[in-house]
Each structure stands twice: as structure tokens, then as C-alpha cells.
Amino acid sequence: MEEFTKKYWKDYQKEIADDNFYYERSCIRQSFFPGSEAAFLKILRDILGKNIIDDPNQHTCTGIGYHSDIVPFDTTMTVVARIFSLMKDHGVNNFIPSCVTSFGIFNEVVETWNHSPEEYEKTKLFLKQATGRDFEIPQNISHASDIIYKYRKELKEKMPYRLVNRNTGKPLRVVEHIGCHYSKLFAKKSEGGMEFPKVLVGMIEEWGGEVIDYPERRHCCGFGFRQYLVMANRGYSVANTKKKFESMQPYKPDFIVANCPGCTMFMDRWQYTIAEMEGKTYDDNKMGIPVLTYEEMAGLLLGFNPWDLGLQLHQVQVEPLLDKIGIPYDPKDKYVGKSGNFLGEPEKPENLVTVYGK
Amino acid sequence: MENKKTVLVIGAGPAGISAAKSLANDNISVTVLEKEDTFGGNINNWAKLFPNFKDAGEVKSSLIQNFVNNQNIKIVYNKKVTELKKHNQKWIANTSDGEVFESDAAILSTGFKVFDAQYKEELGYGIYPNVITSVEFEKMYKNGKILTVQGSVPKKIAFLNCVGSRDEKVGNHYCSRICCIAAVKQAIEFKELYPQSEAFIFYMDIRMAGQFYEELYRKSQEKHGVVYIRGRISETSSTIDKKVQIKAEDTLAATPLRMTVDMLVLMIGVEASKSTTILSKQNNIDGPYGFAKSKDIHTADNYSNENGLFLAGSCKRPLTLTETIADGKSAAISVVEYLKQTK
Structure with a gap:
């Protein structure tokens, strides 16, 4: 496999900018995994020394509304143009969306403009009429995970930890999951192509882990806008995620990592749901398989405090994983807020085993 | 002179x-x-x-x-x-x-040359060793045995037609004409070697335009029990025991299909x-x-x-x-x- 995938990946090497970025945050990640975006900014600014704009004026890309048929494409293009106009205000031209859905939206809009100049002209007019603003198409659009992938070797040098089980010395076995809109819309805009993207594989392997190639690796995480947003369809969402868990279970993964807000959320939260619905978990200890964002994975290996990374907000508890890697943490700080006050423990699930509420 | x-x-x-x-x-x-x-x-x-x-x-x-x-x-x-x-x-x-x-x-x-199946990335040729091409099947058959990479007789084998033919994604819109009948032939050969095994052919249309082709197609079903499924395979992957998991759509039954086979044969098309x-x-x-x-x-x-x-x-x-x-x-x-x- 290695020889072929090397050859294959050669065809999907994209250009990733190296500095002066405009960061487009995700609408939902800040609620689900609130430490991830802060960790990304910290990694770029403090560790890699990059210039990255975190603009308080930024706004939605319309992704969820667009994929739910609520927002028409003309509106999406105009809203995207406004974000690009904000980037122009800051004098940078490399655009980094945090969200995979947004990454798909920005690429779709720019591709539309490239292929249909009349749409580009129309959008310019709409934006001008609505806001009086002008915009420029970014020189480079890379997903935030592309940036971490690009600098994986530099980051490795700063990492005190590796994706290695400290008790056995063996690589941790990792399930990686790529958001559909990262590579399935525009394979050439991904790192590694549509079928076997390398963006997370590259990080995992560089940092000492072993990637699991399980049968449902490329299957949907279960988010799928229409599966989840329409309440009547939510059974499909759980069913899809369940299919993935059943497929990966025999490989005994140590954890799952994803580069998409929805994927990370659903693969984490649905483990709770399935455990509560059916009493079923997919690990040996009935605690579930920890699910990390790639920033959390990088942050942990770089020695960031797990609670500053927001890992206490995960449904599946991460402590067993931290213990495997040998990352120190203080259980007493887990539910202490920024103010220093104890926030209280969350309600304990019926079936999913946790390390709190004992 | x-x-x-x-x-x-x-x-x-x-x-x-x-x-x-x-x-x-x-x-x-x-x-x-x-x-x-x-x-x-x-x-x-x-x-x-x-x-x-x-x-x-x-x-x-x-x-x-x-x-x-x-x-x-x-x-x-x-x-x-x-x-x-x-x-x-x-x-x-x-x-x-x-x-x-x-x-x-x-x-x-x-x-002509045969289509390089690696371009159909989703089919896993070159990645999963039990995904082979029709040319490789033929070579194995010449040596008298069709065996998986683990050395065992496949209990289930699938043939996929139109790999690199009638396919907009790879830029070949034309029909290669010989693959349908070659799949029928190879499925029969497989069943004659291993009558207890199962053989499936995934197809878009079965094009049996030559003399005796239609008869052979019928014989493959009636005598050898080859099963035909109308639908293209959208994805393959490897199971933990190195079998090939197939995802396809059975367009006659109007349902998605997931199947695990021991070997998948890609009927690669003809190119200049x-x-x-x-x-x-x-x-x-x-x-x-x-x-x-x-x-x-x-x-x-x-x-x-x-x-x-x-x-x-x-x-x-x-x-x-x-x-x-x-x-x-x-x-x-x-x-x-x-x-x-x-x-």
C-alpha cells in the first residue's frame, strides 16, 4: 500500500500558504470543542511565529443554511464576498477556514467565479450595493488542518510527547476521519485526494501513531446535513455512525481524530447516544473511544494543558488516552472554569462509563 | 528484375x-x-x-x-x-x-493498451491486494489456479464491468466492447474450477452483441449460477481478514448494497x-x-x-x-x- 499511496498522493499535492493568514472560525466548533480554535491560533502564533488575523467582525459562511436549502447560492456568494472583503481590510490574502463545510463553501464559490465570470461580476455588484464594500479572491485557501499538516515536522520537534503507548512502547492505533467537504467536493484542493486523503494520516504517522485502515473508513460520520437537521431523519445519522463504530471496533483503536466540526461532534456524542439506547460501547472498558480534533491532538503532544484544550467538554472521557500517552493532568481542575470557580460535574450517563461522578 | x-x-x-x-x-x-x-x-x-x-x-x-x-x-x-x-x-x-x-x-x-485501473482510485487497485484486473485473472487462470493473495480459493468472487469504459470521470465515454463477454467467460472459468464458490458480475448493461455471446450469458446463469447485479461499485475497502468489502447500488432492486468478497476482478477497458x-x-x-x-x-x-x-x-x-x-x-x-x- 505504501508504495502506491506515495505515487497516488503525488498527484494531490496542493500549495499551502506559509504566512499572513486570515482565520475564518467555525460557527459550531466554538460550542462543541471550544479549545480547538484557540489552540490553533496559539500554535500558529506562539510556536510557528505566523501572522494570523482573528477578526471579531467575521461572520457565517452560510454553509449550514446553504446545504439545508434555506440560503440561496447568490446570497452565499455575496456573504462569502463580504468575508473576503474583511480579509482585504487586514491586508492579507491567505484564507484559512476552520470548518470543513466552510472550506467546501469557499472553494465552491471561488470555483464558480472562476468558471462563470458573470457570477463573479454579479457578486461584486451585490456586495457593493448591499455594503459598499469591495473584495478580492484569496491567493490561497487552505483548511486549518492543511496548515498543521504542512508544519507537522516542525511541530514534532517541539513536542514532548508522541502518539505512543508509554507502557508498551507501541504506536497508538488511530482512526482518522476526514470531513466530506474537505476532499469530496474538489479532490485537487485536498492534501492526498478524495479517496485516501493524507492530511490527518501525515500528522498521525509523523507524530508516532499508526493509522487504522478499516472497511468503513470513508463512510459518512453520520452528520450529513439532511440526516441530522431534519429531525425525522436523525435515525439515519446514528445508524451511519454506528456502522463506522462497528467496522472500526475489531481494530481496537486508541482514539479517533477528525478534521471537521460535525464529524468530531457526532462521532463523540453518538457514542453516548448509542450507549444509552442500546447499552453498546465500542471499546473494552465501556468508556467509548475518545474523539479528538487535530488541534487537540497537536496541542496535547505539544504539552498544552488538556483542560485548557477543552477536553472536559468531550462526551467520551479522554483520561485513559492521556494516561496511555503519559500526559499529566490534574483531575481536580477538570471542571474549574476560567474564573477559577468549580463549575460542577455534568450529569452521569446511564451506560457510558465516565471518570467523574464516582 | x-x-x-x-x-x-x-x-x-x-x-x-x-x-x-x-x-x-x-x-x-x-x-x-x-x-x-x-x-x-x-x-x-x-x-x-x-x-x-x-x-x-x-x-x-x-x-x-x-x-x-x-x-x-x-x-x-x-x-x-x-x-x-x-x-x-x-x-x-x-x-x-x-x-x-x-x-x-x-x-x-x-x-491497444488496457486501462490503468489505478485511476479508479475508489476501487482500490494497487492498494488492496485482492483487487485484481481481468488481465491478472487471465494470467492466474493460465497457471490453473485462481487464488487470493493469502493463497486460498476465493469462496466469493466479484467481477466489475466498465472499469475505464463508459466512464466520464476517466474521460472514456466509449464502450470497450470486449469486457462484458470477457467477464462472462472468466466467471464461467472460475465456476468450472471451483463449483462451490459464488461468482457475481456487476454491470451497467450487459452488451452481448457477438455471435454466441447471448447464449454464453444465459449458460453462465443457468448452468453455473453466476449472479448478475446491475450497478457499479462505488467503493472498495479491506476487511480485517484482507477480504474486499464492496459498496454498490443494486439499481434493479433500487437499494444500496454492501458485500464482502474474497476477490474482486476489474474488467479493465481498452485504450489507444x-x-x-x-x-x-x-x-x-x-x-x-x-x-x-x-x-x-x-x-x-x-x-x-x-x-x-x-x-x-x-x-x-x-x-x-x-x-x-x-x-x-x-x-x-x-x-x-x-x-x-x-x-
Whole structure:
């Protein structure tokens, strides 16, 4: 496999900018995994020394509304143009969306403009009429995970930890999951192509882990806008995620990592749901398989405090994983807020085993 | 003594062999330039031929009678023609090792190559070892066994038609014509070897246009129990025990389908060979998909728009072996007509 995938990946090497970025945050990640975006900014600014704009004026890309048929494409293009106009205000031209859905939206809009100049002209007019603003198409659009992938070797040098089980010395076995809109819309805009993207594989392997190639690796995480947003369809969402868990279970993964807000959320939260619905978990200890964002994975290996990374907000508890890697943490700080006050423990699930509420 | 007319035949596959023999019979001096170190072209990849399971070696032996030791035919191996051009009413072929050949007419019989299945990334060829091509199946069958990479007899095998044919994604809109019947043949061969195993064929349409093809298709179902599923495979992956998991849509049942098989055979399509494309372009006779373009598909199919340059076999389009051999003879007749006119 290695020889072929090397050859294959050669065809999907994209250009990733190296500095002066405009960061487009995700609408939902800040609620689900609130430490991830802060960790990304910290990694770029403090560790890699990059210039990255975190603009308080930024706004939605319309992704969820667009994929739910609520927002028409003309509106999406105009809203995207406004974000690009904000980037122009800051004098940078490399655009980094945090969200995979947004990454798909920005690429779709720019591709539309490239292929249909009349749409580009129309959008310019709409934006001008609505806001009086002008915009420029970014020189480079890379997903935030592309940036971490690009600098994986530099980051490795700063990492005190590796994706290695400290008790056995063996690589941790990792399930990686790529958001559909990262590579399935525009394979050439991904790192590694549509079928076997390398963006997370590259990080995992560089940092000492072993990637699991399980049968449902490329299957949907279960988010799928229409599966989840329409309440009547939510059974499909759980069913899809369940299919993935059943497929990966025999490989005994140590954890799952994803580069998409929805994927990370659903693969984490649905483990709770399935455990509560059916009493079923997919690990040996009935605690579930920890699910990390790639920033959390990088942050942990770089020695960031797990609670500053927001890992206490995960449904599946991460402590067993931290213990495997040998990352120190203080259980007493887990539910202490920024103010220093104890926030209280969350309600304990019926079936999913946790390390709190004992 | 009358000067013998000379013809260059580029490619010693079935079309080239057939054309050369016919020309030699007309006392024309033929030089056959073959890029490989042997003759036969793609026929060498086959064990048995559809629709009658005739041994491909026997057909080849029959084909080369009066070819190898024919005093009017000179076969030159390991000669890759890199340039073919007309100069002063002569056809000049330059080879990669710097040799030059000259003749009164030339026949392009550069044949086809098979589609590189790695381009269909989702099918996992080159990644999952139990995903093989129809050419590899044929080689295994020649050795008498179809075995998985683990060395076991496949209990379940699937064949997928139209890999690299009728596929917009890879830019090949055309039908390769031979894959449907080849899948039927290979499925029967598999079932004859291992009657207890199961064989499935995934297809878009089953195109059984040749004589006895439809009968063979029926026999594969009635006698051998081959199961046909209308739908393309969208994704393959490996299970923990190295089987191949398939995802497809059964379009007759209107349902998605997931199946695990021990081996998946990709029925790879026919593409223009590299030499076909290069030499056609040099002479402005390049047609769609890199094949050579004939002067008129109905009335002058062996002629090209270049006087004295003729086309034989599957350098024009996908053809069966039967058609290819006949087309080689037909090209020879066209060459003779031309040479008579240019006396």
C-alpha cells in the first residue's frame, strides 16, 4: 500500500500558504470543542511565529443554511464576498477556514467565479450595493488542518510527547476521519485526494501513531446535513455512525481524530447516544473511544494543558488516552472554569462509563 | 528484375500479423517492426478466448503459420517506432535506437493498451491486494489456479464491468466492447474450477452483441449460477481478514448494497496504445480518445487521410480478436489497391 499511496498522493499535492493568514472560525466548533480554535491560533502564533488575523467582525459562511436549502447560492456568494472583503481590510490574502463545510463553501464559490465570470461580476455588484464594500479572491485557501499538516515536522520537534503507548512502547492505533467537504467536493484542493486523503494520516504517522485502515473508513460520520437537521431523519445519522463504530471496533483503536466540526461532534456524542439506547460501547472498558480534533491532538503532544484544550467538554472521557500517552493532568481542575470557580460535574450517563461522578 | 514493393507494418499483434501475411502472399516485401521481443501483442495475455473457450495459444499458433518463416516477411523485434513520416512518396520510420526504415506504404497496427485501473482510485487497485484486473485473472487462470493473495480459493468472487469504459470521470465515454463477454467467460472459468464458490458480475448493461455471446450469458446463469447485479461499485475497502468489502447500488432492486468478497476482478477497458496516439498525431490522423482515425468508417476504414498510411485492428477502436484478424487482411487488400495505383 505504501508504495502506491506515495505515487497516488503525488498527484494531490496542493500549495499551502506559509504566512499572513486570515482565520475564518467555525460557527459550531466554538460550542462543541471550544479549545480547538484557540489552540490553533496559539500554535500558529506562539510556536510557528505566523501572522494570523482573528477578526471579531467575521461572520457565517452560510454553509449550514446553504446545504439545508434555506440560503440561496447568490446570497452565499455575496456573504462569502463580504468575508473576503474583511480579509482585504487586514491586508492579507491567505484564507484559512476552520470548518470543513466552510472550506467546501469557499472553494465552491471561488470555483464558480472562476468558471462563470458573470457570477463573479454579479457578486461584486451585490456586495457593493448591499455594503459598499469591495473584495478580492484569496491567493490561497487552505483548511486549518492543511496548515498543521504542512508544519507537522516542525511541530514534532517541539513536542514532548508522541502518539505512543508509554507502557508498551507501541504506536497508538488511530482512526482518522476526514470531513466530506474537505476532499469530496474538489479532490485537487485536498492534501492526498478524495479517496485516501493524507492530511490527518501525515500528522498521525509523523507524530508516532499508526493509522487504522478499516472497511468503513470513508463512510459518512453520520452528520450529513439532511440526516441530522431534519429531525425525522436523525435515525439515519446514528445508524451511519454506528456502522463506522462497528467496522472500526475489531481494530481496537486508541482514539479517533477528525478534521471537521460535525464529524468530531457526532462521532463523540453518538457514542453516548448509542450507549444509552442500546447499552453498546465500542471499546473494552465501556468508556467509548475518545474523539479528538487535530488541534487537540497537536496541542496535547505539544504539552498544552488538556483542560485548557477543552477536553472536559468531550462526551467520551479522554483520561485513559492521556494516561496511555503519559500526559499529566490534574483531575481536580477538570471542571474549574476560567474564573477559577468549580463549575460542577455534568450529569452521569446511564451506560457510558465516565471518570467523574464516582 | 522488377522492384518489389515494400510495406512497413508497425506492430506484430494479430492485426499486424494478419496484414503482413496477406501482403506477403501478394509477393510484397514486408518489414514488421515490433516494440517487444516477441509477436502476438495482446493475444499473449489471454488463456482462453470467448465465446468458445478456444486456447489462445492455439489461435496464436494458427495465426503465425507462414508468418515467422515467410521469405517475404522480415520481423524486427525490440524496435519502437518513435516517428513515422512521409518523404518523397516513401514512408520513413525512425526507431528509438536510431534505425531508419523506408517503404512504399505503411500500416499502423499498434493496437491497444488496457486501462490503468489505478485511476479508479475508489476501487482500490494497487492498494488492496485482492483487487485484481481481468488481465491478472487471465494470467492466474493460465497457471490453473485462481487464488487470493493469502493463497486460498476465493469462496466469493466479484467481477466489475466498465472499469475505464463508459466512464466520464476517466474521460472514456466509449464502450470497450470486449469486457462484458470477457467477464462472462472468466466467471464461467472460475465456476468450472471451483463449483462451490459464488461468482457475481456487476454491470451497467450487459452488451452481448457477438455471435454466441447471448447464449454464453444465459449458460453462465443457468448452468453455473453466476449472479448478475446491475450497478457499479462505488467503493472498495479491506476487511480485517484482507477480504474486499464492496459498496454498490443494486439499481434493479433500487437499494444500496454492501458485500464482502474474497476477490474482486476489474474488467479493465481498452485504450489507444501510446504508439497509436503518438504516430497518429504525427500524421494528423488522430481521432477521439487517442485512437487513429480512418478515412471513412463505412467505406474506407483501413485508409487514413494520409496517402499510403493504412490502419489495421484496434488502433482505430476497440475490436474483438476475430474482427482484428479480419481487419488486418482487409488493410492488406487496401494496401495492394494503393500500390497498384502508384505503380
